[in-house]
Amino acid sequence: MTVYREVNEMPKCASCGKLLPVDGIRAERLGRPVQFCSDQCVRIFDTYKQPKYGDAALAGIPEIA
Amino acid sequence: MSLAEPTTRSGDQEIATDPFLLEIIRNHLITTCREMGIAMMRTSYSPMFNEALDFTCLVFDGKGEMAAQAPYCPAQIGSTVHLIPSTIGEIGPENLNPGDVVFTNDPYRGDAHLPEFCVIKPYFHEGEILAYSVNIAHMTDVGGMVPAAFGDTRNTWQEGIRFPPLKIYREDEEVEEIFRILISNVRTPKHSYGDMKAMIGSLYLAERRVDELVQRYGAATFTQACEDIKLVSERLMRAEIASWPDGEYEAEGLIEDDGVVPDRPWKIKVTVVIRGDELIVDFTGSDPQCMGAANQTFGTTASAAYNGALHMCRSEIPYNHGCYRPIAIVTEPGTFVNANYPGSTVGGNSDTHPTTVDIILRAFSQFSEESSAADGGTCGCIGFGGEDPRTSEAYAHLHLEGVGWGGRDKHDGNDVQFVKNGNCPNTPVEVAETRYPWLNMEYQLEPYAVGHGRHRGGFGSRRVFRFLTDGVNIASHTNRHRARAWGLEGGQDGTNTVIAFRRKGETDWVRAREAFGVQSYGKFSGITMNTGDEMLFVTPSGGGYGDPLERDPELVLEDCGLELITTAVAQDVYGVVVDPENGALDRAATDELRAEKRQGQR
Numbered sequence: 001m002t003v004y005r006e007v008n009e010m011p012k013c014a015s016c017g018k019l020l021p022v023d024g025i026r027a028e029r030l031g032r033p034v035q036f037c038s039d040q041c042v043r044i045f046d047t048y049k050q051p052k053y054g055d056a057a058l059a060g061i062p063e064i065a
Numbered sequence: 066m067s068l069a070e071p072t073t074r075s076g077d078q079e080i081a082t083d084p085f086l087l088e089i090i091r092n093h094l095i096t097t098c099r100e101m102g103i104a105m106m107r108t109s110y111s112p113m114f115n116e117a118l119d120f121t122c123l124v125f126d127g128k129g130e131m132a133a134q135a136p137y138c139p140a141q142i143g144s145t146v147h148l149i150p151s152t153i154g155e156i157g158p159e160n161l162n163p164g165d166v167v168f169t170n171d172p173y174r175g176d177a178h179l180p181e182f183c184v185i186k187p188y189f190h191e192g193e194i195l196a197y198s199v200n201i202a203h204m205t206d207v208g209g210m211v212p213a214a215f216g217d218t219r220n221t222w223q224e225g226i227r228f229p230p231l232k233i234y235r236e237d238e239e240v241e242e243i244f245r246i247l248i249s250n251v252r253t254p255k256h257s258y259g260d261m262k263a264m265i266g267s268l269y270l271a272e273r274r275v276d277e278l279v280q281r282y283g284a285a286t287f288t289q290a291c292e293d294i295k296l297v298s299e300r301l302m303r304a305e306i307a308s309w310p311d312g313e314y315e316a317e318g319l320i321e322d323d324g325v326v327p328d329r330p331w332k333i334k335v336t337v338v339i340r341g342d343e344l345i346v347d348f349t350g351s352d353p354q355c356m357g358a359a360n361q362t363f364g365t366t367a368s369a370a371y372n373g374a375l376h377m378c379r380s381e382i383p384y385n386h387g388c389y390r391p392i393a394i395v396t397e398p399g400t401f402v403n404a405n406y407p408g409s410t411v412g413g414n415s416d417t418h419p420t421t422v423d424i425i426l427r428a429f430s431q432f433s434e435e436s437s438a439a440d441g442g443t444c445g446c447i448g449f450g451g452e453d454p455r456t457s458e459a460y461a462h463l464h465l466e467g468v469g470w471g472g473r474d475k476h477d478g479n480d481v482q483f484v485k486n487g488n489c490p491n492t493p494v495e496v497a498e499t500r501y502p503w504l505n506m507e508y509q510l511e512p513y514a515v516g517h518g519r520h521r522g523g524f525g526s527r528r529v530f531r532f533l534t535d536g537v538n539i540a541s542h543t544n545r546h547r548a549r550a551w552g553l554e555g556g557q558d559g560t561n562t563v564i565a566f567r568r569k570g571e572t573d574w575v576r577a578r579e580a581f582g583v584q585s586y587g588k589f590s591g592i593t594m595n596t597g598d599e600m601l602f603v604t605p606s607g608g609g610y611g612d613p614l615e616r617d618p619e620l621v622l623e624d625c626g627l628e629l630i631t632t633a634v635a636q637d638v639y640g641v642v643v644d645p646e647n648g649a650l651d652r653a654a655t656d657e658l659r660a661e662k663r664q665g666q667r
Contacts, residue, residue: 004229006406007171007173007174007406008405008406012398015393015395016363016367016393016394016395016396017363017394017395017396017397017398017403018147018151018175018363018367018394019151019173019174019175019363021151021154021155021174021230022151022154022155040390040393041393044345044393044395048338048340048345048347048395049347049395053349059397060397060398060399060400060403061397061398062398
């Protein structure tokens with residue numbers, strides 16, 4: 001059997017919060033590595049979420065192992 | 066063809082397909098989705114499919130983007146925007162072969178909740194995947210601690226069996242092991258097997274229809290048409306959003322409890338952000354995820370956001386991936402609107418979703434008259450299970466019920482209609498009584514209970530079940546037992562849900578919390594009814610829209626004539642005086658009374 005990853009071991013998009021069973025767009029925000037599901041979410045994070053919520057913009061987003 | 070990165074903005078691209086041909090191909094695909102549904106109705110085993118129509122049929126293009134859908138269940142449709150590309154991506158399109166069918170029901174991977182079984186079949190042409198046919202359908206029973214899944218579950222394992230993306234068909238052959246695992250984990254193996262085969266059968270049907278298009282017009286034309294179908298919708302959707310005033314509009318609302326912690330309401334907060342032709346639906350500030358089953362998955366929340374936005378559109382927009390491109394979702398994992406594994410989410414898709422949509426509409430109401438007061442906010446999900454003495458076989462049935470919808474600027478709310486996340490008809494009394502061991506002693510509109518307004522809410526229903534055998538196991542995940550559908554613009558709130566029971570020979574109805582010591586009036590499991598026992602189910606009415614004193618007196622009179630409201634309510638709430646002798650409208654007295662009441666409002 002190939003390695004099975006349970007969903008709590010998978011990253012989530014730093015903007016929309018969606019689970020990413022396959023790798024998304026890797027980036028660094030607020031001093032930590034993050035992933036995004038799409039270019040749209042990168043843009044929403046940079047122009048809306050982070051300006052509005054500051055350091056709390058990554059609340060709930062799990063650290064990437 | 067490989068899966069595309071989700072597009073940021075493509076509405077400015079040129080539409081290359083001839084417009085007449087584009088309409089032909091678009092409508093062929095939509096008709097294909099409708100035909101898939103008809104096949105489902107005719108070949109499935111469970112009333113959930115062949116009566117309640119709790120399924121959705123779609124065609125996705127080779128990029129994994131939705132090209133067409135038929136108007137089945139909005140909750141399922143919205144979740145597939147995320148579930149399908151995610152599932153295909155996890156399996157890997159390069160690992161798919163002609164005749165393969167992929168299956169998943171994983172709520173954490175984008176599905177709406179565990180009972181939504183999703184099957185996906187790639188359509189190959191000359192070695193290339195040009196499309197995927199998709200069927201997502203609410204399987205009645207998925208194992209777990211309660212029949213038909215809905216109740217007071219606390220985690221995914223109590224809900225039932227979960228399948229990550231896997232192949233259930235390989236090159237047109239059943240993967241027997243998967244079917245064996247499935248049917249050995251549910252209460253109704255024959256029905257579950259038959260329903261799965263109905264779902265998969267519809268995929269083969271769609272594949273034939275797509276092939277007809279490709280054979281007739283060629284692969285290149287088909288592929289370009291799929292792109293252009295999405296582009297047209299994206300342009301229309303962006304134009305619609307651009308017509309709304311830029312700004313941030315906040316609203317919040319409550320789900321009354323989670324079935325585990327008594328009397329603890331759960332907040333959903335939404336900020337609707339309009340920036341030019343782009344819409345952001347931001348759920349930041351919503352409560353942490355609850356212990357019970359009321360949590361929404363990401364797929365459900367995204368679907369509710371699309372549902373709310375599309376309700377606001379004044380123009381006819383063909384629904385496909387293009388509609389969703391201008392809409393961005395923001396959620397925080399681990400909250401009520403994006404539950405983390407292993408949180409229970411089965412009720413979030415059915416009973417939290419409608420309220421989420423209404424909260425979004427409440428935000429929209431700050432600038433638009435296209436919005437509405439809240440609807441009854443519950444699907445009426447009551448699960449029944451046991452052994453039928455007529456067949457000695459186990460049964461499981463999920464009962465769905467309509468509610469009153471909220472009043473709107475130009476219309477009263479609809480009566481006894483399924484909430485906004487589905488288009489599900491009720492299961493006819495005759496069908497239910499033929500297949501299950503109970504009778505319907507009453508089924509009617511619930512009069513005199515409604516949210517009053519210039520346009521009043523719709524009415525709910527009243528139903529009494531009498532059980533014909535011992536050991537009927539009942540579970541429920543319903544809302545609005547305490548919280549009511551809110552009115553808008555001076556309209557009054559709607560009325561509550563009631564579920565109550567009485568043993569054979571008793572006369573008084575007793576609600577579940579008092580009768581059985583459960584934590585909630587609407588979210589519970591493990592209640593057993595025996596021969597002659599009865600259950601009462603009253604569904605809630607919708608909220609009213611606008612000041613009741615502004616309601617057309619003729620409409621008030623009509624409601625009196627239909628015995629939907631009393632003449633006393635007509636006078637007290639609406640300021641409408643009805644002559645007790647002849648039942649006619651007394652216009653002079655009405656004008657005078659309304660003037661007095663308006664004076665009193667100041």
